[in-house]
Amino acid sequence: MTAVRIGEVAERVGVSARTLRYYGELGLLVPSEHSSGGARRYTEGDVARLQRIRELQELLGFDLLEIGEILRGEDRLAGIRGEWSEASLPRRRQILEEAGAINLRLRELVGAKQARLAGMLGELEDRARLYRVRAGELAAEEQDGPQLS
Amino acid sequence: MTAVRIGEVAERVGVSARTLRYYGELGLLVPSEHSSGGARRYTEGDVARLQRIRELQELLGFDLLEIGEILRGEDRLAGIRGEWSEASLPRRRQILEEAGAINLRLRELVGAKQARLAGMLGELEDRARLYRVRAGELAAEEQDGPQLS
DNA sequence: TCCGCAGTTTACGTCAACGTTAACTTTGTG
DNA sequence: CACAAAGTTAACGTTGACGTAAACTGCGGA
Numbered sequence: 001m002t003a004v005r006i007g008e009v010a011e012r013v014g015v016s017a018r019t020l021r022y023y024g025e026l027g028l029l030v031p032s033e034h035s036s037g038g039a040r041r042y043t044e045g046d047v048a049r050l051q052r053i054r055e056l057q058e059l060l061g062f063d064l065l066e067i068g069e070i071l072r073g074e075d076r077l078a079g080i081r082g083e084w085s086e087a088s089l090p091r092r093r094q095i096l097e098e099a100g101a102i103n104l105r106l107r108e109l110v111g112a113k114q115a116r117l118a119g120m121l122g123e124l125e126d127r128a129r130l131y132r133v134r135a136g137e138l139a140a141e142e143q144d145g146p147q148l149s
Numbered sequence: 150m151t152a153v154r155i156g157e158v159a160e161r162v163g164v165s166a167r168t169l170r171y172y173g174e175l176g177l178l179v180p181s182e183h184s185s186g187g188a189r190r191y192t193e194g195d196v197a198r199l200q201r202i203r204e205l206q207e208l209l210g211f212d213l214l215e216i217g218e219i220l221r222g223e224d225r226l227a228g229i230r231g232e233w234s235e236a237s238l239p240r241r242r243q244i245l246e247e248a249g250a251i252n253l254r255l256r257e258l259v260g261a262k263q264a265r266l267a268g269m270l271g272e273l274e275d276r277a278r279l280y281r282v283r284a285g286e287l288a289a290e291e292q293d294g295p296q297l298s
Numbered sequence: 299t300c301c302g303c304a305g306t307t308t309a310c311g312t313c314a315a316c317g318t319t320a321a322c323t324t325t326g327t328g
Numbered sequence: 329c330a331c332a333a334a335g336t337t338a339a340c341g342t343t344g345a346c347g348t349a350a351a352c353t354g355c356g357g358a
Contacts, residue, residue, distance in 0.1 A: 007304065017305080022346060037354045039305055059265055061207065063344070077283075089291055096287060100280045103273055110270045114263065116208055121259045124252055127223075131249045134226075138245060142238055154325095156334065166335080167316060186324045188335055212314070299358100306353070317342070324335065 003033040003041035013050055020050070028053060028068050060109055073102045152182040152190035162199055169199070177202060177217050209258055222251045 010017045023029040024040070029050055033041035042050075049071070056067045077099040079087075087095065159166045172178040173189070178199055182190035191199075198220070205216045226248040228236075236244065 005304075016346075018346060018348085021306090035305095035354080037305085039354075055265070055269055058210065059262065059269060061210075065344095077280075089287065093284075093287055093291075096280060096283055100277070100284075103277050103280060107270065107273045107277070110266050110273065113208065114266050114270075116204070117259050117263050117266070120204055120208060121256065121263075124256050124259065128249070128252050128256070131226075131245060131252060134245055135242075135249075138238065138242055142242075154334075165316075167318085170336090171316060184324075184335095186335085188324065214314095301358090302356100304353105304355085306351100308350090308352105310347105310349085312347070313345100315343095317340105319340085320338090322336075325333085327332095328330090 003031075003043050004047075006031075006040050006042065009042045009047055009050065013047065013054065015050070015054070023050070023053065023064075026064055026068060028064060028071065060106070060113065070102055070106070073098050152180075152192050153196075155180075155189050155191065158191045158196055158199065162196065162203065164199075164203070172199070172202065172213075175213055175217060177213060177220065209255070209262065219251055219255070222247050 006017045006020050010020060020029065020040070020042075024031070029046060031040040032043045032046055035041055053064075053067055053071070056062045056070065057064070062070070076095045079095075155166045155169050159169060169178065169189070169191075173180070178195060180189040181192045181195055184190055202213075202216055202220070205211045205219065206213070211219070225244045228244075
């Protein structure tokens with residue numbers, strides 16, 4: 001079902017093919033399909049997963065090991081062909097709670113980042129105002145006494 | 150005036166002393182004072198600069214070279230003992246415009262990050278809702294047919 | 299059927315941002 | 329002033345996240 005080759009995924013998402021193979025090595029992103037000859041074929045779900053990985057990396061600053069743990073926690077819950085389907089009720093509850101804990105942690109982290117970014121933006125805007133004042137002073141000087149010294 | 154030693158700065162900000170010396174090597178953060186024996190003494194301004202460096206690194210993801218360029222741009226404007234004071238009017242205008250350009254770029258970048266984070270938070274909240282539904286189903290099953298199979 | 303491009307594995311290379319160790323010096327407190 | 333704790337320079341080591349090169353294979357169009 002419209003599974004796409006590695007080069008196209010790489011270009012679309014803005015990473016190298018090497019990066020995709022590397023994620024494969026780490027078990028982060030194993031393509032869901034393969035051609036008869038053994039070439040990787042990525043589904044849309046795979047691409048979404050890749051973008052998730054990149055967000056966790058670039059926005060939240062996780063390294064690839066941490067990202068692996070996060071994804072594996074969620075995978076267990078999604079449980080396509082995983083543990084969920086045949087798990088006992090207590091086990092299901094455990095998986096669900098783990099995924100919930102990860103989710104909570106991520107939401108807190110995003111919140112913290114947003115707060116810090118908001119603070120930073122405030123400072124930047126203060127500086128921008130200052131710059132405008134300075135520019136005004138400069139214009140006055142240029143108008144006022146162009147060649148005084 | 151209450152300039153502090155490298156170890157204390159390191160502990161307060163949460164970096165290693167090695168990191169501070171490294172930033173010194175790169176010209177990113179040269180301590181404003183030194184003891185008579187040659188030991189680094191950091192002022193409050195230095196500490197603020199360090200925190201700025203860390204924000205640019207951790208929040209915006211710049212590498213240390215880019216951070217150096219940003220800081221140097223702003224330094225010229227601050228011009229403690231720099232170019233500003235003795236610069237010609239056109240030169241001053243140029244410096245001011247460069248600093249303004251950097252400031253604008255940073256504000257745009259912060260805005261972009263905020264947008265991406267907001268999107269991510271939305272997805273995380275969706276998932277959290279899903280988890281609560283799942284937990285509800287699970288509770289019903291546990292209540293309903295505890296030992297059916 | 300042949301060609302060329304895209305993909306594959308294997309393996310070594312790279313680079314930023316520090317960590318670590320060694321040998322030595324300063325600092326400041328009893 | 330002695331001495332432990334903290335700092336200094338110089339140099340080499342480490343690590344994650346890929347980049348790059350070589351040698352080989354599969355696949356779609358003329």
